[in-house]
Amino acid sequence: MERISVIIAVYNTEKYLEKSVRSVMGQTYRNLKIICVNDGSTDGSLDILRRLQKEDSRIVIVDKPNGGMGDARNAGLKMADSEWIAFVDSDDFIEPDAFEKASHAFGANPDMIHFGTSVVQEEEFTYRSTNKKYFDIRFSGLVEIDGDIIMKSDVVIWNKFFRRSILDRYDIHFEDIYYEDFAFTLQYMFSIRTVYYIEDKLYNYVRHPESVMGRTYARSSRTINHMYAMRHVLTYLEQRGMVNEKNERALANLFAKSYKFTVQFVLPEQLPEVVSLSDALYHEYPFMQKYVVPTKENGNVIYRPKEKRRLVSRLLNKVFSLKPEFMEHCQIYKVMRIFGIVVFRKKRI
Structure with missing residues (x-):
């Protein structure tokens, strides 16, 4: 049974911490190293970890000064001693058979394992499931990754297994930026x-x-960092020769989505900085201009994928198509489709 290193970064989550750690302790898959990194918590989180460690020798505690979630996760990575690495946020919990089900994929030798997520709404110490399509899994089994796959996958770290060998080979770690998990996951998936x-x-x-989601969908001074994280991803990939024709469309669309999200939730006084940064990236990477186009919406510049225009064109072409097709007996006909009605007209040959 292959070992899994589980990294739990902890900062002032005493209200949720025990449920979170116990959900890992209670996994039906037993060969785990549970690395709990206390990132300078000022509440009772460290005491909870020490008490749980007495119950389970698989728990390793790293107690360090506050340095942010990325720094705490990097400290956890240094302690990980297995090929497969998982992350659990200290206010979340996992199903009892989560790691056992994920381990069934080991035999397929994938570079990453990605499983589904339930978003649970806290209501006075009870939990109610909510439906968030962002976390829907759109594929099944072993999939060869490409830009389209990446665009249709979420970019959080905690519903995935990562390989230590790949992290080391491509020097992937958490940067000292907000939305560090966004950058970490994209760097990994493009590699x-x-x-x-x-x-x-x-x-x-x-x-x-x-929670991160609770803070994410609200105006904040931190929101601007989403664009800086996107810039970091582009720089990282460019330095490694990964900004190429295979990845360009996906990167351009990720840029457009990041910009739209940032404009929606950034503080008004930060908007000029967002526009300036985005304009610089748009012109620094010429491939952007092939796939996204700046337009005006409510007085703001928005980058829209050009493919939407092509989609409308393809749809109209399909609805009002007039093209030759071979029918039986090799007679050539013109076929016109109008709102699902197919009209045949024999063509002279």
Whole structure:
């Protein structure tokens, strides 16, 4: 049974911490190293970890000064001693058989394992499942990755297994930026060849006022960092020769989505900085201009994928198509489709 290193970064989550860690302790897959990194918590989180460690020798505690979630996860990575690495946020919990089901993919030798997520709304110490399509798994089994696959996958770290050998080979770690998991996951996904998708919802993301999702969809001074994280991804990939024709469309669309999200939730006084940064990236990487186009919406510049225009063109072409097709007896006809009605007209040959 192959070992899995599980990294739990902890900062002032005493309200949720025990449930989170116990969900890992109680996994039916037993060969785990549970690395809990206390990132300078000022509440009772460290005491909870020490108490749980007395119950389970698989728990390793790293106690360090506060340095942010990325720094805490990097400290956890240094302690990981297995090929497969998983992350659990200290206010979330996982299903009892989550790692056992994920381990069934080991035999397929994927570069990453990605499983489903339930978003759970906290309501006075009870939990209610909510449906968030962002976390829907759209694929099944072993999939060869490409730009389209990446665009249709979420970019959080905690519903995935990563390989230590790939992290080391491509020097992937958490940067000292907000949205560090966004950058980490994209760097990893653009560096690999295969992902094993599991549709089962094995991870429970707890949404509460202080959760990342709770803070993400609200105006904040931190939101601008989403664009800086996107810039970091582009720089990282360019330095490694990964900004190429295979990845260009996906990167351009990710840029457009990042910009739209940032404009929506950034503080008004930061908007000029967002526009300036995005304009610089748009012109620094000429391939952007092939796939996205700046337009005006409510007085703001928005980058829209050009493919939407092509989609409308293709749709109209399909609805009002007039093209030759071979029918039986090799007679050539013109076929016109109008709102699902197919009209045949014999063509002279």
